[in-house]
Amino acid sequence: YKVPIVSIGTFGFGQYMGPMIGQMNAWSHVPHEFLPFTDRMSFSQRAYNSLVSFYESLLRDWYYMPRQEAMAAKYFSFLPGPLPRVGDLERQVSVILLNSYTPLTTTRARVPGMVPVGGLHIKEPKRLPDDLQTFIDEAKDGVIYFSLGTNLRSADLPPEKLAVILRVFASMKQRVVWKFEDERIASLPANVLVRSWLPQSDILGHPHVKVFITHGGLLGTQEGVHRAVPMVGIPIYCDQHLNMNKATLGGYAVKLYFPNITEDSFRWALEEVLYNPSYKDNVRRVSQIFRDRPVPALEEAIYWIEYVERYKGAPQLRSAGLDLPWVSFALLDVVGVLVMGLALLIVTVRKLLSASVGDKKKVKRKGD
Incomplete structure (x- = not known):
């Protein structure tokens, strides 16, 4: 059409x-x-x-x-x-x-x-549902927000990893808001609130949110940067590793390798991002660049x-390149001609030199 x-x-x-x-x-x-x-x-x-x-x-x-x-x-x-x-x-x-x-x-x-x-997709943050708004508003030591996105489910975490995460959360003075698909989670610490669905971008826009634990998905990473929330990244596959590598190099995230997560490493990552002000400073700088646009x-x-x-x-x-065969688009035809021309030149020079040396030898023998 x-x-x-x-x-x-x-x-x-x-x-x-x-x-x-x-x-x-x-x-x-x-x-x-x-x-x-x-x-x-x-x-x-x-x-x-x-x-x-x-x-x-x-x-x-x-x-x-x-x-x-x-x-x-x-x-x-x-x-x-x-x-x-x-x-x-x-x-x-x-x-x-x-x-x-x-x-x-x-x-x-x-x-x-x-x-x-x-x-x-990012809009101005809206007011949260009343129970969630109150839970975050009253968090005098700040809030840790944890979500593995839509393709990964926290409810599918191996039991040993889940136990590690719960023990660390229970030991923290911060409150935790966790996107967890099964709200009947056992042994839930008093400082942890779980919901099967959460308005992530609006939560990240709340000033009490201090750390975003994320799998490193593209949309979530953009939201975290836009809201200037430093991250603890647990990438699993695809572009998540690339996104979190970019974040760690930018100094606004700590990256953990999921199979190696222990109670000590998980607690260290959270405390590093919570109490080292450089992560917040860096994410503010990156956020400013990300939001600085003509329109x-x-x-x-x-x-x-x-x-x-x-x-x-x-x-x-x-682009006119769309009309070129790939050999011409990559300039391989030009490179090929240049290489053949150079090879021909080298062969010609060698033959001329060889002929010249041969003539000199003949002249020398005649002189002898």
């Missing part, structure tokens, strides 16, 4: 987006979104990052995309006219709204059609959606 397309990158930037929109992926300093690397990679990390990124590219081209084509042919065959290829549809995307924003993402070159709008994230997203509609797909944003 030739309708303009605006896509959304829910994980922020993904390596697969580069070929979609005509951008070269810089594997030398942009880590794959599911690797626990920062933009300061060692040689071995750069090599591993390149291999993983290249493997994903091959897997996508030779496994994922053919299956997408087959599904499209199966379920959309009723449409009139020839069905466009899924890959061609991808390359018709006008703008990708990226769920990321500096400094929570790796700095990279971007074509105009890639627009960072991370944090657009709010939601307004930015709305502007670009309307821009694409206004200019009938905004072809002026389209």
Whole structure:
């Protein structure tokens, strides 16, 4: 139907987006979104990052995309006219709204059609439900907020880890608000309140919240930074490690490796973030950068959606690299010609030198 397309990158930037929109992926300093690397990679990390990124590219081209084509042919065959290829549809995307924003993402070159709008889901904090509001308001020593998000469940924690966490919470003078899916948790300390669902962003906006224990998911990390709450990160998989590595390097989080969590390490992490003022100072600084924008994230997203509609797909944003074969896009054809030219030059020079030396030897023998 030739309708303009605006896509959304829910994980922020993904390596697969580069070929979609005509951008070269810089594997030398942009880590794959599911690797626990920062933009300061060692040689071995750069090599591993390149291999993983290249493997994903091959897997996508030779496994994922053919299956997408087959599904499209199966379920959309009723449409009139020839069905466009899924890959061609991808390359018709006008703008990708990226769920990321500096400094929570790796700095990279971007074509105009890639627009960072991370944090657009964050609104001004609202008043909490009465019981929760009272519990936090009356916490004179502050509150620890604990949530493992929606994909991970605190109720599924191994019994030994749950016991460790409960013992540490019981020993703290702070109150704890915990997203725990089974509110009938046994042996719950008096200073701990559990709920199966909690208004996380609003809780983090309360001035009494001192620490955010998180799995390191992207949305939660953005909320913690926006509200300037330092974190204790327990990443499990995917981009959670990358997010928490960024946070620890930024000095506003302590990262724990889940299998190695003990009573001592968990207590140390909480006390380190609670009583070392540098974590709060650093998260305030990062929060200021994250919130410092020409316009709010939601307004930015709305502007670009309307821009694409206004200019009938905004072809002026389209990179000419999308029309090049990948060999030309990566300049491999130019490099190949230069290498062949250099090789030809070297061979020619060697032959000339060899011929010159041979002539000199002949002249010398005749003279003798």
